[in-house]
Amino acid sequence: MRAPKTWRIRPPLRTPCGCSSGATACRADGVLGPATLRALNVTAQRRAEQLRVNLERWRWLPRAFPDRHIEVNIPAYTLRLIEGGRITLRMNAIVGRSYRQTPVFSARMTYLGLNPYWEVPAKLARLDVLPRVRADARYLQDMGFEVLQGWGTEERRLDPADIDWQSLDGGALPFRLRQAPGPRNALGRIKFMFPNPYNVYIHDTPHRELFGMSRRDFSSGCIRISRPIDLASRLLEGTGDWMEARLEQATETGEPTVTVPLARPVEVHVLYFTAWAGEDGALQLRDDIYRRDGDVLRGLDAPPPGS
Secondary structure: OOOOOOOOOOOOOOOOOOOOOOOOOOOOOOOOOHHHHHHHOOOHHHHHHHHHHHHHHHHHOOOOOOOEEEEEEOOOOEEEEEEOOEEEEEEEEEEEOOOOOOOOEEEEEEEEEEOOOEEOOHHHHHHHHHHHHHHOOOHHHHHOEEEEEOOHHHOEEEOHHHOOHHHOOOOOOOOEEEEOOOOOOOOOOEEEEOOOOOOOOEEOOOOHHHHHOOOOEEEOOOEEEOOHHHHHHHHOOOOOOOOHHHHHHHHHOOOOOEEEEEEEEEEEEEEOOOEEEOOOOOEEEOOOOOOOHHHHHHHHHOOOOOO
8 A cells, every 4th residue: 555645845944933934934824834734744543643632631621611601722822702602702812832831720700900010920030021131221111110029018119220130140039020000011901810829810912913923822821812802891791881991991091900800700711622623513623732632642542550
């Protein structure tokens, strides 16, 4: 029997965003390029294994979801709002990089924060912000960061010019960094809060250009969405005057954080599916961006304990 034909191309260059193609590799361009050829080269056996892995993932989920809930599918880079068994809102999402992966979990969204401050996690302050401050003394001022020590009534603001940034050894910083609300705030205009042990939430972003990319694993673990006002408006229906116009006004004033509780809290399910049936029944396939399919497949193929 003749072996199946395999398409081959020259190994492409690696781009800054991590894609292995030309400068526009992250954008869908209709050109038969490296990503298309990689997909064509996947064997039928590998696709069958992919389906088996994702059927197993479905087995781990609850038998039924609430009538109203949010689903984020990490490999698909999408967020969907489900109401009464129908998708009433769908939008593009940005998820965590391969070395800062967005976890799979479920939680309950209870409130929104408008014009949020960003309290920089200690790890990100050390690994991301500190190198930028060392390279540019004006970075903190230009990006609206405050340097703080203590909490509550004991909180005091430090002058960045009084800190010897070059002498910090890369360990835990002896102060906090907080970014004020504004056009450069990493959380954008709205954050959607569902308390969880991973400190992950959904939020807006000032980097709107990234939603035009086909591969969108750019965050430090949180989920950025392309239409935060639309999602907030839908979730706040029936909550007094917090409708779209009011939301737009509140987020454009630049006033410090406004906390808006949800009259109807909503479940959020962050999922990882590389294969599923679409609404029309057609098979949908996505890249295994975190290389998790192999672990599940090995678990399925392993002999039972004690055998």
